[in-house]
Each structure stands twice: as structure tokens, then as C-alpha cells.
Amino acid sequence: MPYILISTQIRLTGPTMVGDEYSDPSIMNYLGARKTTMLGNNFSEYHVDEPPRLVLDKLEQIGFRVVSMTGVGQTLVWCLYKETSDSL
Numbered sequence: 001m002p003y004i005l006i007s008t009q010i011r012l013t014g015p016t017m018v019g020d021e022y023s024d025p026s027i028m029n030y031l032g033a034r035k036t037t038m039l040g041n042n043f044s045e046y047h048v049d050e051p052p053r054l055v056l057d058k059l060e061q062i063g064f065r066v067v068s069m070t071g072v073g074q075t076l077v078w079c080l081y082k083e084t085s086d087s088l
Contacts, residue, residue, distance in 0.1 A: 003079065
């Protein structure tokens with residue numbers, strides 16, 4: 001998976017959403033993410049308690065680069081890309 005999305009509410013302190021139910025388990029493990037399903041949703045997401053800056057630093061260490069960032073309402077979203085699709 002060469003792309004990954006991360007997002008957080010505008011407060012920038014965490015938690016940070018780092019993946020969906022189809023995300024690479026080795027990357028989610030590396031980030032220390034936990035898989036959760038919110039009441040009423042029929043899908044799962046991975047979250048970490050760290051702020052997005054620390055998550056972005058960790059993802060850079062394994063070869064991901066930010067390609068875009070936007071704000072959607074009260075949510076900030078980053079799209080990252082990794083040149084090679086190699087896992088950890």
C-alpha cells in the first residue's frame with residue numbers, strides 16, 4: 001500500500017486516525033495503533049493517542065512523504081505516499 005491517510009480533529013493533540021480496516025497491519029503495529037469500531041458505524045478505523053506531528057515523523061522514518069494536506073470542517077487530513085510498496 002503506497003498511500004496512507006491520517007487525520008485528527010482541529011485540536012492537534014490526538015488521538016490521530018491512522019488507517020482503515022484494510023490498512024497494512026505491519027504499519028499499524030509499527031505506529032502502535034488500535035483498531036476500533038465506533039457505535040453505529042459498519043467499518044473499523046485505526047487510532048493512536050499521539051498527535052499527528054509524531055505520527056508524521058514515524059511515517060517519514062519508514063519512507064512515507066506528505067503529498068497533500070487539507071482541512072475539512074473541524075478535521076485535518078494528510079495524504080502520504082511511499083515510493084516503494086515494501087512493508088516494514
